[in-house]
Amino acid sequence: MSYRANRHYQIIQTNQFQIIAMSFTATQAFVGTPDFKIIDINPQEVAKALQVYLDRGSKLTGVSLDDISTSVISLPPDASKVTLTDLIALGMKLFDAIVWLTAGRPTTHRLQVDPALTKDSLPSLHEIARSVFYVYFFLLTQARYPAGSKNTEKPRVPNFLKVIMGMELDQNVYVDRICSFEPQKFDSSWIQYVSFKNFGQETISRFGLGVAGYRLFGPFKLYKVKDNLNPELTNAVAFAQKVSTSAPTWDIHPATRNPSILTKRGNLNKNLGNLILEAFTEEQIDEMVSTKVLFSKPQKEVSCRNYLQWSPQDDISGSTFIFRE
Secondary structure, X not given: OOOOOOOEEEEEEOOOOEEEEEXXXXXXXXXXXXXXXXXXXXXXXXXXXXXXXXXXXXXXXXXXXXXXXXXXXXXXXXXXXXXXXXXXXXXXXXXXXXXXXXXXXXXXHOOEEOOOOOHHHOOXXXXXXXXXXXXXXXXXXXXXXXXXXXXXXXXXXXXXXXXHOOOOOOHHHHHHHHOOOOHHHOOHHHHHHOOOOOOOHHHXXXXXXXXXXXXXXXXXXXXXOOOOOOHHHHHHHHHHXXXXXXXXXXXOOOOOOOHHHHHHHOOHXXXXXXXXXXXXXXXXXXXXHHXXXXXXXOOOOOOOOHHHHOOOOOOOOOOOEOOOO
C-alpha cells in the first residue's frame, strides 16, 4: 500500500482493532466560492417592491384608460380644455368622461370620431340623470352596482325603482348609458360624499326604510327576542339592538365599511344570521321573511361565533352619518 507525501498516518491501537487516522496538513487552503447561478433575493426588499402591486391587485375596483371608450360624434376645438359637460354633449359616456378627465385628458387616448354615433342616438341629459340615480340607489341600498351587459348575475331590482320611479328597463340599459366598462371597476366609495339636500321627498322617504349593511340588524329593532333566550346571548342581542336603533353611518355600510369592524367582530352578516336563529322563534323568523324584513331565512354558519364576544358597550357606528345634508 502506498501513500502520497502530503498525507500523514498514525496507527492507533485499541483493545479490539487498529484505526488509521489521516490528516491533510499539506493541503493548500481553499480560495473563492463556486458560482451556482442562483439569485438569492432579499425578502424584505422584494416585499417593498411588490407592495404597490398587491395593494392594487387586492382591490375589485380600478378603471384603466384602456377600459373606456373615447368615441365622440365630433372633435372639440381644443381637447386640452374640454369639460365634462362638453364630453357628454359630444356623446362620451359619463363615467368614461370622468376617468378620462381625471387622467388629465391624456394624449395617449385621444378623442376619436365614431361615424356610428349620431346626435339622435345619444341619451338625453334627463335619461343620464335617471341612470345615475338608478346606479346610486343600488349602491346605497344593496352595496353593489346593477348588472352591466357582461354580467350574467342580475341583482334584485328594488320595487321603488320599478314601481315608484318607473325604471322598468333591464339593468344594463341604465348602466350602458353612463359607462362602457363593467361598473364594478368604478370605485363605489363616491356615494358617501353625495348630499341629500335636493333629493325628492319620495326618495328620502324610501331611504328612511333602510340602507345596505343594516338589514340583518333590523329584526332586533322590530321584534322582541324569545322568552327562553340563552343568557350567553344577552350581550350580543344588546349590541345588535344598539346598532339597529342608531343612525346609519358609512362606517357600517359595506361600500365604505371601517376595516376594524371585520377584524374585531368577524363577518357581521354571518354572525347576525346565527344570532337571529338563536334569538327569535321560528314563527318570528318566518314572519320576518314574509314581510321582507329579511330577504330569506339565515343559514347556520357553524364557524362564525364572534357574536358570543359582542358587547353592548362596543360602538361600531362611528360618526360619519349617511343621512346628512
